[in-house]
Structure formats: C-alpha cells, structure tokens
Amino acid sequence: MRIQRIVTLLLAGVCAAMVEPGCFSNRQTKAEEEALARWEGVRTGMALQLAQQQFHNGQLDRARQTLLGAIETQSNDARLYLLLAKVMFELQDLPTAQAHLKQAGHLAPDLAEVDYLQGVFAQSTSQWAQAHQAYLAAYQKDPSSQSYLCALAEAKLALGQHQQAAELLSSRFEDFPSSAHLHIAAASSFLAVEDFDRAEQLYQQAIDINPSNAEAQEGLANTFYLAGKxxxxxxxxxxxxxxxxxxxxxxxxxxxxxxxxxxxxxxxxxxxxxxxx
Known part of the structure; x- marks a missing residue:
C-alpha cells in the first residue's frame, strides 16, 4: 500500500511537471495578447485625437494621412472610417467619402452618426428624399440629438412637408426648453404654412431665450411683414x-x-x- 501511494505521488508530480510549463506558457501568451490589444487601443485613440485636431484646424491632408496610418494597424475601428469620411467629404471627394462611410456602417451598424452623415452627403447633392431617409434613421437611433432632429425637420421642409416639420419640432420643446435654435426652426416651419400667429409666438420665445439672437429677430420682423403688421x-x-x-x-x-x-x-x-x- 505504501509503495502504491508513493508511486501515485510520483506520477502526480510528473504530471504536474509536464502540465505546469504549458499552463504558464498559455497564461503568458494570453497576457501578452491582452497587453498588445490595450496598446493598440491606446495608439488608435491617440491617432484619432490627433486626426480630429488636424481636421478641426483645417489640416485635411495631414488628417487623412494620420487616419490611413491608423487603419493599417487597426482596421476594425469604425471611428477611424467615420472621421476619414468627413475628411474626404471636405476634400470634395464624395465617392471616397461614401466608401469610407459605408465601411464605418458595416463595422458599427447601430452608430447614428453614420446615418446622419449619409444624410449630409445626400443633401449636398440635393437628394432630399435620400437625405430624409438617412436623417430619420439617425433620429430614430438617437432621439436625444438636437442636430438629428433639426436635420430631419429641414429635410421635411425641403420635401414640402411643412406641417409635419412644424409638428415634429414643436413636440420636442419640453426636451430642449432652452434651445433658441429649435424654436426658430419650428417658427420657420409654421411660417411656411402661413400660421403667422404660431410663428410669431415661437420667434418671440426664441428671443426670450436669447435676446441677442439676430436670426430670431429677423424672423419675427419677416413674420410681422407677411402678416400685414x-x-x-x-x-x-x-x-x-x-x-x-x-x-x-x-x-x-x-x-x-x-x-x-x-x-x-x-x-x-x-x-x-x-x-x-
């Protein structure tokens, strides 16, 4: 019995010796992979931040080069393609911008900004039906965005859907109570359907929110004129x-x-x- 116990212990020791190096190697490889992934994420974030600064400073070619370099090592980050699409659009290369935007949408199908940019691109060529569809998709994905809301309303106005635009904007006043821009957009919509009283009221509310807003004052003056006041x-x-x-x-x-x-x-x-x- 003692011999059997000793043999069992020896076998257990041999097995442990055989298994342990492999486990250590696997753990080491996994740790290295995680560290590498973290570093790639940090490097991508730094490149994205640099490209954003270059973009906002008007250094479009530099931003493009920065983003293309980042994509070579991190080709599955939708943010890189999204910003690159903006850069190429500003460089007036719409086909390339659309291609990069399509890739961003493939990588991040739930990203509302992809749909919004699709609307911007369509609007730039006066394709208002396509722009409306894209803005609607962006707004449905992120109803909290005032930019998406106003873009959708603008597309409705361009398509002659004045009443729908007015109702859409006025339905969101409680969500954006301090937005003079939203009140101005809604006032313009009501003015388009010759609802002068409602337009006057909304322009005045916009002025109450921001007394120095020249657009609201001009809109109110125009409303007075069209209403015969x-x-x-x-x-x-x-x-x-x-x-x-x-x-x-x-x-x-x-x-x-x-x-x-x-x-x-x-x-x-x-x-x-x-x-x-």
Missing part, C-alpha cells in the same frame, strides 16, 4: 439696421417694402435710396 415690422427692422447697417442690405429692402405697403411713401423712397447707396 407693417408698423411692428418696420419698427423692428429699423432697430436691426441701426445696429449694423452694412450687415443687413436685405433688411433695408424689406423695410422699404413695409413703408410702401403701409402707405408711408416718403419713408419708402428714402429706404429704397438707402438700398442703392
């Missing part, structure tokens, strides 16, 4: 023109039109003459 329109237009006369040649013409429509002919003549100066 010439006195209010001319008062607001004159105020805007006094602030920066050289910046508002179109407003000067609209002011003259207001005076003419209101029967204030001497003021209209003076305003038209100012347009020619």
């Amino acid at each position: 010439y006195s209010q329109a001319s008062e607001l237009l004159a105020k805007l023109i006094r602030k920066e006369p050289a910046e508002h040649p179109g407003l000067q013409r609209r002011l003259a039109d207001c005076y003419l429509a209101a029967g204030q002919y001497s003021l209209a003549i003076r305003a038209y003459q100012a347009c020619l100066a």
Whole structure:
C-alpha cells in the first residue's frame, strides 16, 4: 500500500511537471495578447485625437494621412472610417467619402452618426428624399440629438412637408426648453404654412431665450411683414439696421417694402435710396 501511494505521488508530480510549463506558457501568451490589444487601443485613440485636431484646424491632408496610418494597424475601428469620411467629404471627394462611410456602417451598424452623415452627403447633392431617409434613421437611433432632429425637420421642409416639420419640432420643446435654435426652426416651419400667429409666438420665445439672437429677430420682423403688421415690422427692422447697417442690405429692402405697403411713401423712397447707396 505504501509503495502504491508513493508511486501515485510520483506520477502526480510528473504530471504536474509536464502540465505546469504549458499552463504558464498559455497564461503568458494570453497576457501578452491582452497587453498588445490595450496598446493598440491606446495608439488608435491617440491617432484619432490627433486626426480630429488636424481636421478641426483645417489640416485635411495631414488628417487623412494620420487616419490611413491608423487603419493599417487597426482596421476594425469604425471611428477611424467615420472621421476619414468627413475628411474626404471636405476634400470634395464624395465617392471616397461614401466608401469610407459605408465601411464605418458595416463595422458599427447601430452608430447614428453614420446615418446622419449619409444624410449630409445626400443633401449636398440635393437628394432630399435620400437625405430624409438617412436623417430619420439617425433620429430614430438617437432621439436625444438636437442636430438629428433639426436635420430631419429641414429635410421635411425641403420635401414640402411643412406641417409635419412644424409638428415634429414643436413636440420636442419640453426636451430642449432652452434651445433658441429649435424654436426658430419650428417658427420657420409654421411660417411656411402661413400660421403667422404660431410663428410669431415661437420667434418671440426664441428671443426670450436669447435676446441677442439676430436670426430670431429677423424672423419675427419677416413674420410681422407677411402678416400685414407693417408698423411692428418696420419698427423692428429699423432697430436691426441701426445696429449694423452694412450687415443687413436685405433688411433695408424689406423695410422699404413695409413703408410702401403701409402707405408711408416718403419713408419708402428714402429706404429704397438707402438700398442703392
């Protein structure tokens, strides 16, 4: 029995000696692979950050080279292809931009920004139906994005879906209560369907949010004019023109039109003459 126990112990020791080096080797290989993967991730992140800086600084060729270099070692990162698509679009190479965007979508099918960029690319060639479809997909994937919401509304306006655009935007005011831009976009939509009261209300709300927003003030003045409120329109237009006369040649013409429509002919003549100066 003692001999059998000794033999058993010896066999166990031999097996342990045979197995242990292999286990250690496997653990070492796995650790090396994990370390390498972490390093590749860090290096990709650094390259992406550098390319983003180059892109925002207008160094498009450098950004392209940085991204292509990163893709050589990390070809499965959708972020690289997404930014490269933006770079190529700015370089006015739309086919290449679309190819890189397609690859980004293949790697990350749930990434809403891919759909959004598809909409931007389609819009750049006035393909509004395709742009609408892409913006809708982006918005459905990420309803929290105000950019996707406004892009979808803009596409609806371009397709003549004014009422739908107005309803879509106004349905999200509670989610973006401090967004003057959203109120302006909604006001423009209601103005397109000649709902002057609603447009006036929304432009005024945008001004309440941001009193210095010139776009909202111009929109309100235009709404006054189209609604036949010439006195209010001319008062607001004159105020805007006094602030920066050289910046508002179109407003000067609209002011003259207001005076003419209101029967204030001497003021209209003076305003038209100012347009020619």
